[in-house]
Amino acid sequence: MEINIGIDTKNREQIAGALSKVLADTYTLYMKTHNFHWNVKGPMFQTLHLMFEQHYNELWLAVDAVAERNRALGFPAPGTYKQFVALSSIKEDDGVPKAEDMIRRLVEGHETTARTAREAFKLAAEINDQPTCDLLTQRMQIHEKTAWMLRSLVE
Numbered sequence: 001m002e003i004n005i006g007i008d009t010k011n012r013e014q015i016a017g018a019l020s021k022v023l024a025d026t027y028t029l030y031m032k033t034h035n036f037h038w039n040v041k042g043p044m045f046q047t048l049h050l051m052f053e054q055h056y057n058e059l060w061l062a063v064d065a066v067a068e069r070n071r072a073l074g075f076p077a078p079g080t081y082k083q084f085v086a087l088s089s090i091k092e093d094d095g096v097p098k099a100e101d102m103i104r105r106l107v108e109g110h111e112t113t114a115r116t117a118r119e120a121f122k123l124a125a126e127i128n129d130q131p132t133c134d135l136l137t138q139r140m141q142i143h144e145k146t147a148w149m150l151r152s153l154v155e
C-alpha cells in the first residue's frame with residue numbers, strides 16, 4: 001500500500017537519510033558507553049560504572065525510536081555494523097582509555113549526536129514533518145543534558 005501522510009516520497013526519503021545518520025551516531029555512542037561501562041577503572045569506578053549503565057540503557061531505547069520513525073516514513077532502517085560505521089560521525093576507540101578520557105570522549109559523542117540531530121531537524125522542519133521534529137527535539141535535549149552532566153565531572 002502507498003504511504004499517504006502528506007509528505008511526498010522524495011522528502012520522506014531525504015528525512016529517512018538524515019535519520020539514518022542520527023541512528024548510526026546513537027548506536028555508535030550506545031556501544032562506546034557500554035564498552036566504557038565494562039572497562040572503566042580507577043577511583044571513580046562505582047560512579048561511572050553506574051552512570052554509564054543509565055546512559056546506555058537510554059541510548060538503547062533511542063535507537064529503536066529513531067529506526068522505527070524511518071520505517072513509518074517508508075524506508076529501511078540501517079541495522080548492520082558496516083552501515084553504522086559508514087554513516088556515523090563518531091570515532092571509535094582503540095584500547096581502553098583512562099576514566100577521565102572516557103568522560104571526554106562521551107561528551108564529544110553526545111555533542112556530535114546533537115549536531116547530527118540538529119542537521120536532521122532543519123530538514124524535517126523545512127518539510128513540515130512534525131513527528132520527526134518532535135523526536136529530534138527530544139534527542140537533542142537528552143544529548144545536550146548528558147554532555148553537560150559528563151562535562152561537569154571533569155571541569
Ligand SMILES: [Fe+2]
Nearest residue numbers: 037038049053
Ligand atoms: Fe553491566
